[in-house]
Amino acid sequence: MNASAATATRRPVTVGAWLGQAVLYALFAVFIGVFSHWPVYHPLPPGDALIKISFTHTGKPVGDCRPLTEEEKAKLPPQMRPKQICPRERSPVSIEVDINGQRVLQRTAEPSGLKRDGSSAVYQRLQVPAGEQKIAVRMKDDVRAAGFTAQREATITLKPSQVLVIDYNAEKGGIVFQ
The missing domain is CATH 1.20.5 (Single alpha-helices involved in coiled-coils or other helix-helix interfaces)
Structure with a gap:
């Protein structure tokens, strides 16, 4: 054609x-x-605010490094003999959150990974009335420590529909409210 x-x-x-x-x-x-x-979507009811606890943190090792014994060194080839053996497993991360003196969150996040050597993740949404809130956050990331390893308290005034994020950042001093 x-x-x-x-x-x-x-x-x-x-x-x-x-x-x-x-x-x-x-x-x-x-x-x-x-x-x-349409339909109109409202993420929060009028007059409410939201607090998000969201962090990923690697806990401290569960034990101290130790030197190899002579028997352990004898079992290894000379080129594979480290000076110390350090545990890979990490501590779980525990967190407690109080709002206006009332406990609203108590959670322990286990470390990720097959050898439990990864980071622990926590995510929680808390819907609260707008206005002044006294917030206390405590975190423990070391099973060898007696108490909490990081703490922060603050009184924050939340506006309606405001979102407050609670995070952990060691470079910014620990627990951060943003």
């Missing part, structure tokens, strides 16, 4: 086809417009 025969069999686009296509595009645009504004 040559090019002139192919153009001879093609039918011209009619005005009805153009109008039909325009109507379908208009209906699609109305559909998108309606469902982008």
Whole structure:
């Protein structure tokens, strides 16, 4: 078949086809417009605020490094004899959160990984009334320590629909409210 025969069999686009296509595009645009504004979504009820506890932290090792014994050194080839053996396993991370003197969260996050040598992750959303909140956060990341290893208390005024994030950042001094 040559090019002139192919153009001879093609039918011209009619005005009805153009109008039909325009109507379908208009209906699609109305559909998108309606469902982008309705139903109205409110992430929080009026007058409430949100506190998010969200952090990933690697706990301290569960034990101290120790030197190899002579028997352990004898079992290893000379090129594979480290000076010390250090445990890979990490401490779980425990967190407690009090709001206005009432405990609202108490959780222990186990370390990730097959050898329990990864980081521990905590994520929790707490819906609170807007206004002044006295927040106390305590964290423990070392099983060898007697008490909590990091603490922070603050009185924060939350506006309606405000989101306060509680995180842990050692470079910024520990527990951070942002």
